[in-house]
Amino acid sequence: xxxxTQPPSMDCAEGRAANLPCNHSTISGNEYxxxxxxxxxxxxxxxxxxxxxxxxxxxxxxxxxxxxKSSTLILPHATLRDTAVYYCIVRVAQxxxxxxxxxxxxxxIIQP
Amino acid sequence: xxxxxxxxxFQVLKxxxxxxxxxxQDMNHNSMYWYRQDPGMGLRLIYxxxxxxxxxxxxxxxxxNVSRLNKREFSLRLESAAPSQTSVYFCxxxxxxxxxxxxxxxxxxxxxx
Numbered sequence: 219x220x221x222x223t224q225p226p227s228m229d230c231a232e233g234r235a236a237n238l239p240c241n242h243s244t245i246s247g248n249e250y251x252x253x254x255x256x257x258x259x260x261x262x263x264x265x266x267x268x269x270x271x272x273x274x275x276x277x278x279x280x281x282x283x284x285x286x287k288s289s290t291l292i293l294p295h296a297t298l299r300d301t302a303v304y305y306c307i308v309r310v311a312q313x314x315x316x317x318x319x320x321x322x323x324x325x326x327i328i329q330p
Numbered sequence: 331x332x333x334x335x336x337x338x339x340f341q342v343l344k345x346x347x348x349x350x351x352x353x354x355q356d357m358n359h360n361s362m363y364w365y366r367q368d369p370g371m372g373l374r375l376i377y378x379x380x381x382x383x384x385x386x387x388x389x390x391x392x393x394x395n396v397s398r399l400n401k402r403e404f405s406l407r408l409e410s411a412a413p414s415q416t417s418v419y420f421c422x423x424x425x426x427x428x429x430x431x432x433x434x435x436x437x438x439x440x441x442x443x
Contacts, residue, residue, distance in 0.1 A: 259367075261422075262434045317365065317422075
Protein backbone atom coordinates (compact mmCIF):
# COMPACT_ATOMS: atom_id res chain seq x y z
CA UNK A 219 0.00 0.00 0.00
CA UNK A 220 1.18 3.54 -0.78
CA UNK A 221 2.35 5.62 2.16
CA UNK A 222 0.59 8.84 3.05
CA THR A 223 1.69 12.10 4.64
CA GLN A 224 -0.67 14.28 6.64
CA PRO A 225 -0.09 17.34 8.83
CA PRO A 226 -0.21 16.36 12.51
CA SER A 227 -2.77 18.99 13.45
CA MET A 228 -5.04 21.70 12.06
CA ASP A 229 -7.47 24.24 13.44
CA CYS A 230 -10.65 25.44 11.81
CA ALA A 231 -13.36 27.87 12.91
CA GLU A 232 -16.82 26.49 13.47
CA GLY A 233 -19.03 27.01 10.42
CA ARG A 234 -16.11 27.29 8.03
CA ALA A 235 -14.93 24.68 5.57
CA ALA A 236 -12.21 22.38 6.89
CA ASN A 237 -9.73 21.30 4.24
CA LEU A 238 -7.51 18.38 5.21
CA PRO A 239 -4.62 17.58 2.86
CA CYS A 240 -2.98 14.22 2.22
CA ASN A 241 0.05 13.44 0.10
CA HIS A 242 0.34 10.00 -1.50
CA SER A 243 2.98 10.48 -4.20
CA THR A 244 3.65 6.73 -4.63
CA ILE A 245 0.03 5.77 -5.23
CA SER A 246 -0.54 3.06 -7.83
CA GLY A 247 -3.15 3.13 -10.56
CA ASN A 248 -5.42 0.64 -8.84
CA GLU A 249 -5.21 2.15 -5.35
CA TYR A 250 -8.07 4.06 -3.80
CA UNK A 251 -7.92 6.92 -1.32
CA UNK A 252 -9.98 6.29 1.83
CA UNK A 253 -10.70 8.69 4.66
CA UNK A 254 -11.68 7.69 8.18
CA UNK A 255 -11.99 9.69 11.35
CA UNK A 256 -11.76 8.79 15.01
CA UNK A 257 -13.62 10.87 17.56
CA UNK A 258 -12.13 10.75 21.05
CA UNK A 259 -10.87 7.14 20.93
CA UNK A 260 -14.11 5.74 19.55
CA UNK A 261 -13.86 3.23 16.73
CA UNK A 262 -12.77 4.71 13.39
CA UNK A 263 -15.64 5.93 11.25
CA UNK A 264 -15.58 5.71 7.48
CA UNK A 265 -16.08 9.03 5.70
CA UNK A 266 -15.50 8.70 1.97
CA UNK A 267 -13.30 7.12 -0.66
CA UNK A 268 -12.37 7.67 -4.31
CA UNK A 269 -10.15 6.48 -7.13
CA UNK A 270 -9.60 9.47 -9.40
CA UNK A 271 -12.83 11.42 -9.69
CA UNK A 272 -13.97 13.85 -7.05
CA UNK A 273 -16.53 12.37 -4.69
CA UNK A 274 -19.18 13.86 -2.43
CA UNK A 275 -21.49 12.36 0.14
CA UNK A 276 -23.53 13.61 3.05
CA UNK A 277 -20.47 13.96 5.25
CA UNK A 278 -17.73 15.37 3.05
CA UNK A 279 -16.17 15.92 -0.34
CA UNK A 280 -12.98 14.34 -1.62
CA UNK A 281 -10.87 16.15 -4.16
CA UNK A 282 -8.12 14.11 -5.84
CA UNK A 283 -5.53 15.87 -8.00
CA UNK A 284 -5.27 14.90 -11.64
CA UNK A 285 -1.93 13.14 -11.09
CA UNK A 286 -3.48 11.41 -8.01
CA LYS A 287 -0.45 12.24 -5.89
CA SER A 288 -2.46 14.18 -3.34
CA SER A 289 -5.99 14.68 -2.14
CA THR A 290 -8.04 16.96 0.08
CA LEU A 291 -10.92 16.05 2.34
CA ILE A 292 -13.40 18.89 2.69
CA LEU A 293 -15.89 19.21 5.53
CA PRO A 294 -18.06 22.01 4.14
CA HIS A 295 -19.46 23.48 7.36
CA ALA A 296 -17.42 22.25 10.28
CA THR A 297 -19.07 21.84 13.66
CA LEU A 298 -17.58 21.18 17.08
CA ARG A 299 -18.54 17.52 16.67
CA ASP A 300 -16.11 17.28 13.74
CA THR A 301 -13.16 17.60 16.13
CA ALA A 302 -11.37 14.28 15.60
CA VAL A 303 -8.30 12.58 14.19
CA TYR A 304 -8.63 12.13 10.43
CA TYR A 305 -6.82 9.31 8.67
CA CYS A 306 -6.00 9.19 4.97
CA ILE A 307 -5.36 5.61 3.80
CA VAL A 308 -4.35 4.54 0.32
CA ARG A 309 -4.77 0.95 -0.79
CA VAL A 310 -6.19 -1.42 -3.30
CA ALA A 311 -9.95 -1.89 -2.96
CA GLN A 312 -10.71 -2.98 0.57
CA UNK A 313 -12.11 -6.27 -0.52
CA UNK A 314 -8.71 -7.78 0.05
CA UNK A 315 -8.19 -9.71 3.23
CA UNK A 316 -5.37 -7.79 4.80
CA UNK A 317 -6.06 -4.91 7.15
CA UNK A 318 -5.72 -1.16 6.91
CA UNK A 319 -2.47 0.67 7.60
CA UNK A 320 -3.11 3.68 9.83
CA UNK A 321 -0.60 6.47 10.23
CA UNK A 322 -0.92 9.11 12.94
CA UNK A 323 -3.48 11.14 11.01
CA UNK A 324 -4.40 14.82 11.36
CA UNK A 325 -5.89 16.04 14.60
CA UNK A 326 -8.53 18.54 13.49
CA ILE A 327 -9.69 20.95 16.16
CA ILE A 328 -12.82 22.97 15.46
CA GLN A 329 -12.74 26.25 17.34
CA PRO A 330 -15.99 27.89 18.51
CA UNK B 331 -28.73 -2.81 13.33
CA UNK B 332 -25.84 -3.25 15.81
CA UNK B 333 -22.95 -3.48 13.32
CA UNK B 334 -19.78 -4.60 15.14
CA UNK B 335 -20.19 -5.34 18.85
CA UNK B 336 -17.26 -5.75 21.21
CA UNK B 337 -17.32 -7.05 24.78
CA UNK B 338 -16.29 -6.09 27.35
CA UNK B 339 -15.87 -2.32 26.97
CA PHE B 340 -13.40 -2.04 29.85
CA GLN B 341 -11.21 -4.56 31.67
CA VAL B 342 -8.38 -4.47 34.18
CA LEU B 343 -6.12 -7.50 34.48
CA LYS B 344 -3.10 -8.44 36.52
CA UNK B 345 0.10 -9.49 34.81
CA UNK B 346 -0.07 -13.16 33.88
CA UNK B 347 -3.85 -13.41 33.80
CA UNK B 348 -5.62 -14.59 30.68
CA UNK B 349 -8.59 -13.08 28.94
CA UNK B 350 -10.66 -13.35 25.76
CA UNK B 351 -12.05 -10.29 23.97
CA UNK B 352 -15.21 -10.96 22.04
CA UNK B 353 -16.35 -9.48 18.74
CA UNK B 354 -19.48 -10.13 16.73
CA GLN B 355 -20.84 -8.57 13.54
CA ASP B 356 -24.33 -8.83 12.11
CA MET B 357 -23.62 -7.57 8.58
CA ASN B 358 -22.79 -10.97 7.03
CA HIS B 359 -19.23 -9.83 6.39
CA ASN B 360 -16.59 -12.29 5.28
CA SER B 361 -13.46 -10.77 6.80
CA MET B 362 -12.80 -9.71 10.37
CA TYR B 363 -9.89 -7.94 12.04
CA TRP B 364 -8.34 -7.15 15.41
CA TYR B 365 -6.34 -3.94 15.87
CA ARG B 366 -4.71 -2.33 18.87
CA GLN B 367 -4.21 1.37 19.43
CA ASP B 368 -1.68 2.80 21.85
CA PRO B 369 -1.86 6.43 23.04
CA GLY B 370 -1.13 8.95 20.30
CA MET B 371 -0.74 6.26 17.67
CA GLY B 372 -2.71 4.92 14.77
CA LEU B 373 -4.24 1.46 14.82
CA ARG B 374 -2.00 -1.56 14.25
CA LEU B 375 -3.25 -4.88 12.93
CA ILE B 376 -2.88 -7.86 15.27
CA TYR B 377 -4.66 -10.68 13.42
CA UNK B 378 -7.25 -11.00 10.72
CA UNK B 379 -9.56 -13.64 9.32
CA UNK B 380 -10.29 -13.50 5.61
CA UNK B 381 -13.10 -16.02 5.94
CA UNK B 382 -14.61 -18.48 8.36
CA UNK B 383 -11.99 -21.06 9.32
CA UNK B 384 -8.93 -19.00 8.37
CA UNK B 385 -6.75 -16.65 10.39
CA UNK B 386 -3.53 -14.79 9.60
CA UNK B 387 -1.01 -12.71 11.50
CA UNK B 388 -0.88 -8.98 11.14
CA UNK B 389 1.79 -6.50 12.15
CA UNK B 390 1.87 -7.20 15.92
CA UNK B 391 0.65 -10.77 16.63
CA UNK B 392 3.02 -11.75 19.45
CA UNK B 393 1.26 -12.55 22.71
CA UNK B 394 -2.15 -13.04 21.11
CA ASN B 395 -4.25 -15.85 19.70
CA VAL B 396 -7.48 -15.63 17.75
CA SER B 397 -10.43 -17.84 16.89
CA ARG B 398 -12.92 -17.34 14.10
CA LEU B 399 -15.75 -19.16 15.80
CA ASN B 400 -18.19 -18.76 12.92
CA LYS B 401 -18.93 -16.15 10.30
CA ARG B 402 -20.23 -13.70 12.91
CA GLU B 403 -17.70 -14.03 15.70
CA PHE B 404 -13.97 -13.41 15.98
CA SER B 405 -12.30 -13.57 19.41
CA LEU B 406 -8.90 -12.38 20.61
CA ARG B 407 -7.18 -14.14 23.49
CA LEU B 408 -4.36 -12.99 25.73
CA GLU B 409 -2.91 -16.14 27.32
CA SER B 410 -0.59 -14.40 29.78
CA ALA B 411 -1.23 -10.67 29.90
CA ALA B 412 1.72 -8.27 30.08
CA PRO B 413 1.74 -4.53 30.86
CA SER B 414 2.88 -3.88 27.26
CA GLN B 415 -0.52 -5.15 26.13
CA THR B 416 -2.29 -2.26 27.83
CA SER B 417 -4.11 -0.69 24.92
CA VAL B 418 -7.45 -0.08 23.26
CA TYR B 419 -8.51 -3.00 21.08
CA PHE B 420 -10.74 -2.57 18.05
CA CYS B 421 -12.51 -5.20 16.03
CA UNK B 422 -13.54 -4.54 12.42
CA UNK B 423 -15.25 -6.35 9.59
CA UNK B 424 -15.72 -5.98 5.85
CA UNK B 425 -17.54 -7.61 2.98
CA UNK B 426 -14.90 -9.21 0.79
CA UNK B 427 -14.59 -7.79 -2.71
CA UNK B 428 -15.39 -4.36 -4.07
CA UNK B 429 -14.54 -1.06 -2.44
CA UNK B 430 -16.69 -1.19 0.68
CA UNK B 431 -15.14 0.25 3.85
CA UNK B 432 -14.28 -1.54 7.05
CA UNK B 433 -16.75 -1.19 9.92
CA UNK B 434 -15.32 -0.83 13.42
CA UNK B 435 -16.57 -1.59 16.89
CA UNK B 436 -16.35 0.87 19.77
CA UNK B 437 -13.31 -0.77 21.31
CA UNK B 438 -12.24 -2.59 24.47
CA UNK B 439 -10.07 -0.59 26.86
CA UNK B 440 -7.68 -3.03 28.52
CA UNK B 441 -5.29 -2.21 31.36
CA UNK B 442 -2.68 -4.68 32.57
CA UNK B 443 -1.27 -3.96 36.00
